[in-house]
Amino acid sequence: MLEQFGSIFLDVNFYTAVVRMATPIILAAMGSIFAERSGVVMFSMEGMMLMGTVGGIIGSGVTGNVYLGLLTAMLFGMAIGLVYAIVAVSVGAHQIVTSVGLNLGALGLTAILYALTFTRGDEIIQTVIQVPGLSAWKIPLLGDIPFIGPVFFDHLPLVYLGYLTLPLVWFVLYRTTWGLKVRAVGDHPHAADTVGISVQKVRYAAILIAGAFSGLSGAYISIGLLNSYMENMTAGRGFIAYTAIVFGKWEPVGVFLGSVLFGAADALQLRVKAAIPVIPYQFLVMVPYVVTLIALISVVGRANWPAASGLPYKREES
Amino acid sequence: MKTPSKLGSVWRDYLERSFSLTVPAAAILAAFAVSGLIILAWGSDPIAAFGALSSGAFGSPNAIATTLQRMTPLLFTGLAVAYGYRGGFFNIGAEGQLYMGAMAAVWVGINLPDLPQAILLPLCILASALAGMLWVLLPAYLKSRRGINEVLTTLLLNYIAIQWFEYIIRVDHFQKDVVIYGGAEANWKFINFLGLKDAAQPHPKSPMLVDATFMPSLQTLVESKWFTALFGNAAWYHDLLQVNALDRITLAPLLGWLMALFMFFLMFKTVTGYRSRAVGANPEAARFMGINIKQTLFKTALISGMLGGLAGGMEVLGTQHRVIPNFLINAGFDGIPVALIGQLHPLGAVLSSLFFGALRAGANKMQVITSVPVAVVYVIQSLAIIFAIAGTTFDIGNKLKKRRISRESDEKKKIAAADGEVSNA
Numbered sequence: 001m002l003e004q005f006g007s008i009f010l011d012v013n014f015y016t017a018v019v020r021m022a023t024p025i026i027l028a029a030m031g032s033i034f035a036e037r038s039g040v041v042m043f044s045m046e047g048m049m050l051m052g053t054v055g056g057i058i059g060s061g062v063t064g065n066v067y068l069g070l071l072t073a074m075l076f077g078m079a080i081g082l083v084y085a086i087v088a089v090s091v092g093a094h095q096i097v098t099s100v101g102l103n104l105g106a107l108g109l110t111a112i113l114y115a116l117t118f119t120r121g122d123e124i125i126q127t128v129i130q131v132p133g134l135s136a137w138k139i140p141l142l143g144d145i146p147f148i149g150p151v152f153f154d155h156l157p158l159v160y161l162g163y164l165t166l167p168l169v170w171f172v173l174y175r176t177t178w179g180l181k182v183r184a185v186g187d188h189p190h191a192a193d194t195v196g197i198s199v200q201k202v203r204y205a206a207i208l209i210a211g212a213f214s215g216l217s218g219a220y221i222s223i224g225l226l227n228s229y230m231e232n233m234t235a236g237r238g239f240i241a242y243t244a245i246v247f248g249k250w251e252p253v254g255v256f257l258g259s260v261l262f263g264a265a266d267a268l269q270l271r272v273k274a275a276i277p278v279i280p281y282q283f284l285v286m287v288p289y290v291v292t293l294i295a296l297i298s299v300v301g302r303a304n305w306p307a308a309s310g311l312p313y314k315r316e317e318s
Numbered sequence: 319m320k321t322p323s324k325l326g327s328v329w330r331d332y333l334e335r336s337f338s339l340t341v342p343a344a345a346i347l348a349a350f351a352v353s354g355l356i357i358l359a360w361g362s363d364p365i366a367a368f369g370a371l372s373s374g375a376f377g378s379p380n381a382i383a384t385t386l387q388r389m390t391p392l393l394f395t396g397l398a399v400a401y402g403y404r405g406g407f408f409n410i411g412a413e414g415q416l417y418m419g420a421m422a423a424v425w426v427g428i429n430l431p432d433l434p435q436a437i438l439l440p441l442c443i444l445a446s447a448l449a450g451m452l453w454v455l456l457p458a459y460l461k462s463r464r465g466i467n468e469v470l471t472t473l474l475l476n477y478i479a480i481q482w483f484e485y486i487i488r489v490d491h492f493q494k495d496v497v498i499y500g501g502a503e504a505n506w507k508f509i510n511f512l513g514l515k516d517a518a519q520p521h522p523k524s525p526m527l528v529d530a531t532f533m534p535s536l537q538t539l540v541e542s543k544w545f546t547a548l549f550g551n552a553a554w555y556h557d558l559l560q561v562n563a564l565d566r567i568t569l570a571p572l573l574g575w576l577m578a579l580f581m582f583f584l585m586f587k588t589v590t591g592y593r594s595r596a597v598g599a600n601p602e603a604a605r606f607m608g609i610n611i612k613q614t615l616f617k618t619a620l621i622s623g624m625l626g627g628l629a630g631g632m633e634v635l636g637t638q639h640r641v642i643p644n645f646l647i648n649a650g651f652d653g654i655p656v657a658l659i660g661q662l663h664p665l666g667a668v669l670s671s672l673f674f675g676a677l678r679a680g681a682n683k684m685q686v687i688t689s690v691p692v693a694v695v696y697v698i699q700s701l702a703i704i705f706a707i708a709g710t711t712f713d714i715g716n717k718l719k720k721r722r723i724s725r726e727s728d729e730k731k732k733i734a735a736a737d738g739e740v741s742n743a
Contacts, residue, residue: 041469083704087704087707087708091708091711091712092711093704093707093708093710093711094658094707094711096408096410096469096654097654097655097658097703097707098703098704098707098708100651100652100654100655100703101655101699101700101701101703101704101707102700102704104652104655104696104699104700104703105696105697105699105700105701105704106700107693107696108693108694108695108696108697108698108699108700109693109696109697109700110693111691111692111693111696112356112360112691112693112694112697115691115693116359116360231693239473239477242473243473243474243477246470246474280485280488282481282482282484282485283481283485285477285481285484286477286478286481286482289474289477289478289481290478292474293471293474293475293478296460296466296467296470296471296474297460297466305467310469312711
């Protein structure tokens with residue numbers, strides 16, 4: 001049994017699968033760091049990703065161009081983000097409750113939009129619709145290196161975008177004025193406001209970025225991995241992405257590693273289920289959650305999350 | 319003549335503590351209006367669709383039975399969220415507590431099948447309550463003693479509970495004389511003692527629970543001896559016997575309503591509830607009042623977890639009588655909107671869970687009759703949540719503003735009066 005377990009780790013395909021499974025979580029989690037750091041709880045990632053799945057299919061299916069599909073997915077994710085920003089930031093409603101509502105609404109809206117787009121006459125098309133899907137871009141030279149090539153450099157283009165999010169998010173968050181504003185707004189909105197930073201504007205922008213990335217993440221699942229649409233096809237990956245943010249303690253590097261951990265657990269679970277049914281794969285799925293829980297509890301790993309997280313900001317009227 | 323005035327004050331007292339129906343009602347109406355536009359875009363008649371929806375939810379005894387079945391777990395998780403939220407413990411782990419509660423109820427049911435109903439059924443209910451409490455123990459401890467955010471810990475424990483369930487539903491349940499599916503020799507290990515799977519068949523399913531675990535239904539009431547003796551000669555009694563949904567209308571929703579009533583008294587009429595709400599509203603002020611914050615938070619969390627566990631127990635004992643993978647999806651998460659649309663009030667949760675249950679029960683009929691997809695129901699729920707939460711926030715904002723304005727004008731008057739005194743002197 002141990003040998004079989006070990007042989008999984010010797011297989012190149014396993015590592016390729018890790019990268020493949022981690023990407024949707026990386027895209028959503030890394031894209032939502034700004035919003036989280038600006039003090040907005042991104043529980044609505046699931047809904048944004050769901051809109052992305054159907055946005056990708058609709059854009060790609062209607063125009064026949066898969067990249068327009070990605071654009072549609074981004075816009076769909078941002079649409080949910082806009083509603084979220086209006087209700088949670090402008091109105092100041094409770095963020096988690098609003099998110100639960102939006103996730104439910106996205107579940108319904110995706111099914112309706114899909115059927116509206118692909119219905120001919122009165123008939124609801126039940127068969128799986130094939131639309132132009134993404135294809136892998138093999139990076140020249142790098143893609144030919146044994147082991148490293150197939151694992152890292154022979155993937156869908158969105159995977160490379162996933163790699164890029166790490167330096168990009170880190171740089172924007174820690175080396176640009178806007179990143180400083182984001183952190184200030186999340187840790188002390190009142191102080192940020194006094195020095196002339198518009199708390200609402202920063203949060204709106206951050207949520208829209210999260211919406212765009214979550215939309216891409218959804219499109220990666222629909223027109224990338226599976227090239228078709230099913231109801232609720234993100235299957236809770238938005239919440240996994242949220243957990244990855246908690247795991248990474250709101251730091252880009254940590255969040256990235258957390259996403260990879262969840263991707264690895266997912267890939268391992270599938271393989272163990274197929275190859276070694278003796279090992280209960282459920283525990284492998286459980287591992288990242290347990291690790292995150294322990295990280296939360298342990299004193300060393302005390303999470304330093306944004307102080308104003310979840311709190312709406314209202315300027316005192318004089 | 320003291321009684322009328324006392325009654326009047328009790329009533330006023332109640333009203334003050336009660337919830338405003340205006341915002342949720344307006345939110346639900348607005349949600350239906352917007353969804354009606356979506357149905358128009360779909361090319362169907364919204365009036366006909368909503369008609370089919372309501373007849374699917376309330377149009378027949380069968381429809382009512384389904385609505386009540388859908389409502390019950392939502393009511394319990396809604397109460398769990400409402401009580402926790404008011405007490406400063408935002409329990410989004412009702413989902414996990416629900417799974418634990420369902421597992422515990424089934425486990426007791428399949429291990430003690432020979433007990434009489436009067437003992438076994440309460441035992442199963444108790445087990446589900448305890449399991450829910452057990453599952454909230456860690457977040458409760460971490461929140462009350464170490465200040466670790468309960469939203470994150472309860473969320474993580476949801477997934478751990480669900481994966482544990484996915485595992486244990488595939489482990490054969492220990493039974494003495496059972497032929498294992500496939501004819502293999504039984505090789506029982508300790509884990510089989512916890513296992514829930516029916517060993518005699520291949521699928522991840524628990525055995526059907528024995529009748530002694532079933533919630534008494536209207537049918538048992540109607541067919542009972544004294545009921546027959548009392549009404550056996552009446553014409554309506556024989557009509558009633560013909561109704562085929564009687565066995566699906568069980569005690570579970572009634573227990574839910576009683577629990578809501580109990581929670582109302584606990585929240586607003588007892589010291590426990592008062593302390594809990596004080597800590598939830600303003601921990602600092604509560605500390606100055608001499609309330610032990612840690613203890614109060616811990617207690618609040620345990621009560622909330624217990625209600626979450628009961629949700630699972632009620633579903634198993636009242637409706638499904640066994641567990642299978644995905645036996646109840648998202649009922650724990652949906653407790654959050656149920657509680658919030660119900661204005662975080664136990665009696666509000668009764669109404670909002672009925673609303674959610676009716677939507678779910680009626681959705682299929684709407685799709686069959688008017689070909690409007692079931693998904694529209696999710697949109698209605700979603701819009702109702704968002705309108706309600708936005709409306710409530712606006713309302714609170716306005717109230718706070720009014721209070722501040724009146725306080726400021728009072729202060730100005732005082733200052734003016736003081737100035738007057740000074741100038742007079």
